[in-house]
Amino acid sequence: MDLLLTIVSGLAWTIVYIEAIRLGFRYKTYAIPVAALGLNFAWETIYGIHGLTETISAQSVINLVWAAADVVIVFTFIRFGRAELPRFVTRPLFIGWTLVVFGVAFAVQALFIGEFGWMGGARYSAFLQNLLMSGLFIAMLVARRGVRGQSMVIAVAKWLGTLAPTILFGALGGHVFILWIGLLCSVLDLIYIGLVWSAKKNPIAFAMPSDAAAQPVTAG
Template sequence: MVLFLLLSGICWSIVYIELIYVGFKNETYGMPFIALALNFSWEVLYCYLGFTYTPENIQNYITLIWLILDTAVVLTYLIYGKKYFPKYTSKKYFVPWTILIFFMSFVLQYYFVVEFKDLGKLYSAFLQNLVMSILFIHMLITRTDTKGQNLTIAINKWIGTLSPTILYGIIVGNKLILALGIFCSIFDILYIYFLSTTRKLHNQS
């Protein structure tokens, strides 16, 4: 069990480090904003709950590392996100929109705990992961370039989600997590393929 969690922790840490690196290098943000807000709020909430009620759990330390790294990813959005805000919308709405999405994310994460107790942590993690997988494809399609995106991020995101899918979906036997994890893998593999193809086309042009 610990090996699956460590593999996930390592892969997601690589994702965050790479997002930070290419984000500042290319002056962009690489994780779709709504997925980023859900992800960040998940890490804040479960870092707090984990160290408060089960401080001996290794996952708490993994989550803390993710939170520290993800804070820098959020910073790339705050610095560079405004230029991706819809051109037909006033830039003055960037900050209110950002606050609203973060507020929504924290509220949703909180009520996953209220309604599903311990399982809420897993259900929300896999659900937001599925949202993220789909939004990565959407971001690739809607942007005019692949700045902030690369195969290191895509592949490690896939493996980092596949590992807990095997643990909780197959070994533990949670069918909902298995279904969410399978769809995450489908969209992650599609994203890897689309990103690889797009980068090849850009290199040829």
């Protein structure tokens, strides 16, 4: 059961990353909120490399695959991310801000390891940043007033990718903190799934009033 849930999580998040890469290049944007992207890239790089120093497990291999995919998603952010920001954010300021975000992300992971050790740090940081990510995806949909750079594939796969380790470490492993954080992730992920579905079905409802007024009115 442990291996099955690990594989489910690995496949689901790999699907998220592949879809994020596809959408990033298609819509010339980034498909994962930058704070979550920074934390994910730091987590997967640190624990992927650390896994090579120990007995290589399925999770270690998955971490390295995720880290490799993250490199491409980070590229989409660097390539297209400035266009999402106000004009006063110059290219040098954007690069500096990006370095700060990713530097802080690596520092946060190091602090978790220092406080909880490698195993505890990996689990606690992973679930807390997944909770942050779940909220940030909702915020991104609202900020973009629609599903540009987002999809139902990402929404559902992201939910399943977190639900599997919630069952593994929270329900089966008996970690109450992880269980409840994982359940909160599911609540936000299901809300996000509902919002993506609604935005695809009725995009005008997510537009600004001025945008909606500009839409043509059709009979029937």
